[in-house]
Amino acid sequence: MNKYTSCHWILHGLSFENDHIEMCCLCCHKGGGRLYIKENYNGKGLTWDNIIDLKQKFINENKENIIDRRCEGCFNLSNREWDDNEKYINYIHFNHWTRCNSDCIYCYTSWDKKNFQKKKHYNVLPIIKDLFKKKLFRPGGEITFAGGEPTILEEFDELIKLLLKNGADRITVHSSGIKFSKAIERGIKEQKLHVCLSADSGTREMYNKIKRVDCFDKFWKNVKKYANAQTDITKNFVETKYILIPDINTNKEEIDKWFELNIKNGIKSIVIDIENEYCKKLRENNITTPQYLIDLCKYIIEKSRELNLNLIDYNNFRYLTTEYKLI
Numbered sequence: 001m002n003k004y005t006s007c008h009w010i011l012h013g014l015s016f017e018n019d020h021i022e023m024c025c026l027c028c029h030k031g032g033g034r035l036y037i038k039e040n041y042n043g044k045g046l047t048w049d050n051i052i053d054l055k056q057k058f059i060n061e062n063k064e065n066i067i068d069r070r071c072e073g074c075f076n077l078s079n080r081e082w083d084d085n086e087k088y089i090n091y092i093h094f095n096h097w098t099r100c101n102s103d104c105i106y107c108y109t110s111w112d113k114k115n116f117q118k119k120k121h122y123n124v125l126p127i128i129k130d131l132f133k134k135k136l137f138r139p140g141g142e143i144t145f146a147g148g149e150p151t152i153l154e155e156f157d158e159l160i161k162l163l164l165k166n167g168a169d170r171i172t173v174h175s176s177g178i179k180f181s182k183a184i185e186r187g188i189k190e191q192k193l194h195v196c197l198s199a200d201s202g203t204r205e206m207y208n209k210i211k212r213v214d215c216f217d218k219f220w221k222n223v224k225k226y227a228n229a230q231t232d233i234t235k236n237f238v239e240t241k242y243i244l245i246p247d248i249n250t251n252k253e254e255i256d257k258w259f260e261l262n263i264k265n266g267i268k269s270i271v272i273d274i275e276n277e278y279c280k281k282l283r284e285n286n287i288t289t290p291q292y293l294i295d296l297c298k299y300i301i302e303k304s305r306e307l308n309l310n311l312i313d314y315n316n317f318r319y320l321t322t323e324y325k326l327i
């Protein structure tokens with residue numbers, strides 16, 4: 001064991017993006033992330049030795065106290081003992097960004113929807129099969145799925161089954177919640193998969209305004225079905241997420257309605273974040289966060305405690321609550 005500053009993504013992580021592979025998916029800290037492992041990638045077989053060598057290069061630099069500027073300010077950096085002798089992958093992130101059954105106003109794909117819908121998707125299933133075959137995977141890390149919508153990919157259910165079969169026991173799927181997935185339901189039942197469902201609203205009007213698809217009823221029906229799949233009432237495997245979009249859904253009435261729907265549909269765990277572009281603009285222009293937003297975050301924290309809901313703070317919300325010591 002050696003003590004130095006590094007992060008588990010540098011040692012054991014891979015993030016599959018639309019046309020490249022990165023070390024991780026984090027990009028809203030000061031350094032901005034984007035530590036490329038492979039640029040212009042389209043799903044071809046991987047030479048794992050090259051990836052391990054690249055990771056070793058970063059590890060060696062970290063040992064010399066050199067932190068890549070792209071990691072600056074990232075909350076995953078940690079000064080601790082790292083067991084870097086064994087080489088394996090156990091943090092994997094999937095961001096296919098090629099299609100979605102929702103059309104959220106804040107999503108970066110909405111800037112150029114036509115192009116987004118035309119983007120080619122590559123299958124990760126053969127690569128993950130190869131990772132298992134080469135015995136380079138080790139349970140204990142985390143596997144996450146994010147944007148676009150993972151459940152509408154043809155390979156999705158098979159991929160989840162493969163991951164479960166090979167010992168992945170911490171999978172998180174971010175989904176629009178519009179399509180119900182049997183594989184997700186199975187993962188919840190086995191207590192190995194969390195699903196985070198994108199609500200962003202507490203009323204149909206706000207849902208339609210933000211999502212621009214008329215699926216409010218379908219969404220909450222699926223939330224309930226997933227919540228019912230939970231087999232241990234002391235553990236939470238289903239969350240709904242609310243991204244605070246300033247001047248759109250940042251009022252207490254809307255948030256209260258969302259709290260009500262969570263309770264009504266058997267949800268005990270919630271996720272909060274703040275719209276990324278908004279936060280980026282504040283950061284880039286050195287603008288102080290408006291007081292109403294700080295107060296609203298405080299309100300959400302207090303209300304979730306009152307209702308005994310587990311609150312999971314995603315990146316921008318975490319930065320804000322840390323900065324203003326709200327938690």
Ligand code: SF4
Binds near residue numbers: 025075
């Ligand atoms: S420190 Fe942060 S930005 Fe750097 S590799 Fe780790 S998770 Fe990614």
Ligand code: SF4
Binds near residue numbers: 102104106108109149
């Ligand atoms: S659900 Fe996610 S990927 Fe789909 S439009 Fe909304 S933010 Fe984008």
